[in-house]
Amino acid sequence: MMPPLAIVLAGRSNTAKRSDILTRVARKFGERGQPVFVFESPRHAASEGINRRLEQALPGIARSTGQALSWPRLAAWYAVKTALACASPHRLDFLMAALLPPWLIASWELQRFIESLPHARVVVVTHSAGGVAATRIAAHPHVQAIASFGYPFRHPERRREAYRTRHLRAVVKPMVVIQGRGDAYGGDPAQFGRFLGPTCSIVSLECDHEYHGLDDGAFARAWEAIDHVHDLACQKESQAPRLDCATSVSGQTC
Known part of the structure; x- marks a missing residue:
């Protein structure tokens, strides 16, 4: 069987x-x-982890404050987040996501996930x-x-x-x-x-x-x-x- x-x-x-x-x-x-396996984008999970680190380390510019950020703080947020993304094991995924359409990235990530499973039929x-x-x-x-x-x-x-x-x-x-x-x-x-x-x-x-x-x-x-x-x-x-x-x-x- x-x-x-x-x-x-x-x-x-x-x-x-x-x-x-x-x-x-x-x-x-x-x-x-x-x-049953639940697909989650590893890039998205890594991004959420970076956000949490920023909110803890730099609460003054964190989005979790719920306030609109001034452009210097917004620039600082993206600069630090980009640096952390470049240091992440998923930096290639972040780069591709910045260059390619979201729907294409989502398909590629889902395919990688399916290929990583111990089952060849899904x-x-x-x-x-x-x-x-x-x-x-x-x-x-x-x-x-x-x-x-x-x-x-x-x-x-x-x-x-x-x-x-x-x-x-x-x-x-x-x-x-x-x-x-x-x-x-x-x-x-x-x-x-x-x-x-x-x-x-x-x-x-x-x-x-x-x-x-x-x-x-x-x-x-x-x-x-x-x-x-x-x-x-x-x-x-x-x-x-x-x-x-x-x-x-x-x-x-x-």
Whole structure:
């Protein structure tokens, strides 16, 4: 028997906002003994560590004071932070982040994370910007399937940005987009469905981009869709009939 697929959770780019929906998904996979890994950008973690050091060492210019900084203090903040970033083991990551678009860096970091795992087969479950990163690396051999909550097809306050959608039709692995009808980043399948590839299905729920307070019935629909793409990934890998992997619904894993 092949080892179970690992689950990788890739959340929002704004880490100040929690992805409670991914926590619920992680709990379901954990209940049946499936390995779950949460992606966190090492560069972002290092940056937060530098911020904390600055707030402790230089409280006079720290952003945690909640006050607008004068330009000399702001310049001092960035100068010291840049020096610490250059001394960090992640200095190459900081340099690349300064030169390349955020969405490209996010995809690259997610791919490195997946390649570092002890599992060679993963299903990526995402929320918001995590969906952009995951779909951009969908062709990677480790990625078997993708489930995306609240895919950000468009930013409600910006013009259309091609990097969000131009690659989606090339995704040929099992995929599901679970979208709230009230999602400001795209909630109408008639509008965003044209961007998706032939192997992608859509589940519409009565919620917004946050998924807060999603009732048990709606979550059950989402979970069924995620479990379905998981089973399709199992079927594709093993070349066995779908019934062999459908046992995962009862708590077993393929």
